[in-house]
Amino acid sequence: MNDAISLSQRADALEHKMMQELNDAIIVKSRLFLLADADFAMPNGNKLQAERPGAKMLMGDDPRLPKMPEKPTLVDFFKLRFAPAQHLLQSARHALKAGVPEKMILACLLHDIGVLGFIRSDHGYWGAQMVEPYVDPEVAWAIRAHQALRFYADEAAGYPYPEQYVKYFGADYVPDPYIQAEYERARNHKWYMSARMITVHDIYSFDPNVVATLDEFVDIIGRNFRQPAEGLGFDDSPSAHMWRTLNRPTKYL
Amino acid sequence: MNDAMSLSQRADALEQKMSDELDYILVKSRLYSMAEADFGPPPNPGAIMAQNPRARVLMGDDPRLPKMPEKPTLIDFFRYRFGPAAHVLQSARHAVNAGLPEKMVLACLLHDISTMGFIRGDHGYWGAQLVEPYVDSEVTWAIRAHQVLRFYPDEAAGYEYPASYIKAFGADYRPDPYIEADYQRMKNHKWYMSGRMITVHDIYSFDPNVEVELSEFTDVIGRNFRQPEEGLGYDNSPVAHMWRAMIRPAKYL
Numbered sequence: 001m002n003d004a005i006s007l008s009q010r011a012d013a014l015e016h017k018m019m020q021e022l023n024d025a026i027i028v029k030s031r032l033f034l035l036a037d038a039d040f041a042m043p044n045g046n047k048l049q050a051e052r053p054g055a056k057m058l059m060g061d062d063p064r065l066p067k068m069p070e071k072p073t074l075v076d077f078f079k080l081r082f083a084p085a086q087h088l089l090q091s092a093r094h095a096l097k098a099g100v101p102e103k104m105i106l107a108c109l110l111h112d113i114g115v116l117g118f119i120r121s122d123h124g125y126w127g128a129q130m131v132e133p134y135v136d137p138e139v140a141w142a143i144r145a146h147q148a149l150r151f152y153a154d155e156a157a158g159y160p161y162p163e164q165y166v167k168y169f170g171a172d173y174v175p176d177p178y179i180q181a182e183y184e185r186a187r188n189h190k191w192y193m194s195a196r197m198i199t200v201h202d203i204y205s206f207d208p209n210v211v212a213t214l215d216e217f218v219d220i221i222g223r224n225f226r227q228p229a230e231g232l233g234f235d236d237s238p239s240a241h242m243w244r245t246l247n248r249p250t251k252y253l
Numbered sequence: 254m255n256d257a258m259s260l261s262q263r264a265d266a267l268e269q270k271m272s273d274e275l276d277y278i279l280v281k282s283r284l285y286s287m288a289e290a291d292f293g294p295p296p297n298p299g300a301i302m303a304q305n306p307r308a309r310v311l312m313g314d315d316p317r318l319p320k321m322p323e324k325p326t327l328i329d330f331f332r333y334r335f336g337p338a339a340h341v342l343q344s345a346r347h348a349v350n351a352g353l354p355e356k357m358v359l360a361c362l363l364h365d366i367s368t369m370g371f372i373r374g375d376h377g378y379w380g381a382q383l384v385e386p387y388v389d390s391e392v393t394w395a396i397r398a399h400q401v402l403r404f405y406p407d408e409a410a411g412y413e414y415p416a417s418y419i420k421a422f423g424a425d426y427r428p429d430p431y432i433e434a435d436y437q438r439m440k441n442h443k444w445y446m447s448g449r450m451i452t453v454h455d456i457y458s459f460d461p462n463v464e465v466e467l468s469e470f471t472d473v474i475g476r477n478f479r480q481p482e483e484g485l486g487y488d489n490s491p492v493a494h495m496w497r498a499m500i501r502p503a504k505y506l
Contacts, residue, residue, distance in 0.1 A: 029285075121505075250288050252374070253400075
């Protein structure tokens, strides 16, 4: 690009390029995303195409999002879809310092990917389902169970009920019956303490002066996360489509 | 309400009432924000609560959405969460008229539930995953396969490449390599023809004069969909959280 072009001209040019790219693609939101806005509209592809002749329904990469590599790794998802991930990085470092086994450091690093990158509601279940084909069953179990255990104190293990929950949910908040039932099952499970450790290291106040980086955990990921050679999303695993949705959240069909 | 109030006074009163009632904080899931190309930080509940001390993050039912029964059935999801179902209803009736086995009528009825109620991209994989614990494995397989087979004609079976796809995706559209790979696996599968039958009855032009009611299929659902007695979402199945996300798409955690 010509050096003589000003910064704002560059921004304009970039914006123009983006608009052009978008003009050829019609983006339609999924029902779930619309429901979260209490929007009950049902988009009609034919009508949208009639309004923008020549435009096609988006079936490939969303030009507005950072481009993912062809064979994306977990680290790529951290960088291009989950970032910033300070909460997970600080949580994993906290676990590392406490000397928990390596696979549990990975569990701490991944426990909130449902919140950071996917669906907040029941995020422990979502996160566990996404990583299940690639991690030790104990890791998937612990990520799932942290969803329920977080609402129940275990002072002996070092987990009081978080003050932040009293503030955010109200002092009178009582978890739903399915969470209560999950808690009853989990607390007698042989892996109870692994899930409990996620909640212990799920630190609710961040030190803004501590910046943990993903590089610290690259080796732990390499040893404990079975990265598929075809790339996450393209390995025909039971959760491949979930990673593809994260890759292309606006694919039409 | 006092009859003497003007229309605009009434509107003001209604708005005030709404904002008094909306003492909950909505934080969008990252997946939904990404579909809007919004990578900004999520709203900070603490800051919102400093303005409105009564506000809490939403952990229960979303008051903006139709209330679901305590133990929701598949039919309740059709009524309260899925968008217009004319397409799958016409498709299922088409299958009935062609004399398909009852479980394949169910497959036609359910093949697009992810488009209607959940996530559009790769909707066949999502839809299959949603129903897997509750239907015959052939039904699940066929719903997953229709995602792929829809892009490949089988004239002998009565399925041409849809003209509407040329319009929607362009004449030069080629399915992604993972779809091509799945097609190669699926076309030699013993249940190939079941997946293919979904595409055959996946009619792309609707007759606006034909009205099909869900009640026509109540018995087919009853005999072929294992409705959990705790309600869909509350049966601790591997996909229960997915149904719960449709019940409460904006739940905070």
